[in-house]
Amino acid sequence: MSEDPVASATEGVTRGFLGWTADRIKEYVVKFRNRELAFIDDVETINTAKEQRKTSEWGVFKKYIDDSDLRILFQMGLTLRKLEKHSKRLESLREKIKNKYKLKGLHFAQFIQNGFFLRYYTHLLEKGITPEELKTAVPDMLENIENTVIFISQSDDEEIKTDQITTKIYAHNPNTFIICSTKSTMGKCETIKRKVMKRITGYESELYKTDIKKIYFLNKIEH
Amino acid sequence: MTDIVSIKNMPIEYRMILLKELGYDSDGRFVTEKSGEKVLDRYTREPILINNLAIFPGSTIILDNNPLSISSFLEEFGDV
Numbered sequence: 150m151s152e153d154p155v156a157s158a159t160e161g162v163t164r165g166f167l168g169w170t171a172d173r174i175k176e177y178v179v180k181f182r183n184r185e186l187a188f189i190d191d192v193e194t195i196n197t198a199k200e201q202r203k204t205s206e207w208g209v210f211k212k213y214i215d216d217s218d219l220r221i222l223f224q225m226g227l228t229l230r231k232l233e234k235h236s237k238r239l240e241s242l243r244e245k246i247k248n249k250y251k252l253k254g255l256h257f258a259q260f261i262q263n264g265f266f267l268r269y270y271t272h273l274l275e276k277g278i279t280p281e282e283l284k285t286a287v288p289d290m291l292e293n294i295e296n297t298v299i300f301i302s303q304s305d306d307e308e309i310k311t312d313q314i315t316t317k318i319y320a321h322n323p324n325t326f327i328i329c330s331t332k333s334t335m336g337k338c339e340t341i342k343r344k345v346m347k348r349i350t351g352y353e354s355e356l357y358k359t360d361i362k363k364i365y366f367l368n369k370i371e372h
Numbered sequence: 373m374t375d376i377v378s379i380k381n382m383p384i385e386y387r388m389i390l391l392k393e394l395g396y397d398s399d400g401r402f403v404t405e406k407s408g409e410k411v412l413d414r415y416t417r418e419p420i421l422i423n424n425l426a427i428f429p430g431s432t433i434i435l436d437n438n439p440l441s442i443s444s445f446l447e448e449f450g451d452v
Binding site for chain 2: 174
């Protein structure tokens with residue numbers, strides 16, 4: 150057992166510390182008041198948060214995002230990705246995101262978590278977008294995600310989802326509309342995309358696919 | 373540079389001492405004001421469990437130690 154909880158935290162090692170006394174706590178509180186210390190239960194939480202803020206992904210995109218809620222949700226998406234193998238912590242964070250930011254916020258974070266946004270960004274680069282256009286395209290996408298992105302889930306009714314997508318496209322006329330799916334919903338995603346394309350005009354579809362993800366970009370045809 | 377003190381294994385009686393030293397209290401489960409009113413997490417607006425604390429200096433900000441609250445704090449106040 151470590152005799153020094155500060156050393157334990159700094160070393161990144163979770164160790165028990167059994168030497169707490171009232172006097173020692175008072176000593177720490179003096180240091181706390183001098184802003185020399187912070188107290189944290191599970192140091193891993195703050196280490197993970199700091200880690201996400203140092204990722205290249207955050208480094209690339211933070212300059213495009215001014216809105217403080219979106220900045221936090223973006224970092225939550227990265228954190229969800231980091232916690233994917235820890236189902237209890239993952240579910241707990243999803244609940245907290247949903248409680249504060251509602252389903253819209255959770256969808257945003259999941260869009261980042263699943264790498265869909267990264268793929269959208271690559272898609273923009275592949276289309277030859279200029280740096281100036283990027284400055285508006287990226288925040289536009291992130292701020293209007295509810296109107297331009299849809300996730301296919303296992304329980305979705307194909308006809309209802311097709312209606313929802315068609316309605317959103319006609320209502321918002323986006324340059325790109327994105328239909329996202331993972332694993333077991335990839336087949337349903339393809340069917341829905343096919344039905345949508347039969348109902349709309351002026352768009353062409355482009356597929357991005359991996360073993361576990363299928364994303365359709367419905368791009369407005371430029372004249 | 374602020375050092376992080378891990379209080380993961382701090383017994384509850386010492387957590388009570390710590391909170392009282394900082395001007396707060398606890399009903400044994402949640403962090404409270406001296407008046408007994410539950411303190412809410414600045415970002416999630418949920419009561420803060422005494423066994424899941426994150427306490428930052430400055431104006432003594434007590435948070436529930438979860439990724440959303442911690443990232444929100446770092447976003448608002450910068451890295452510690």
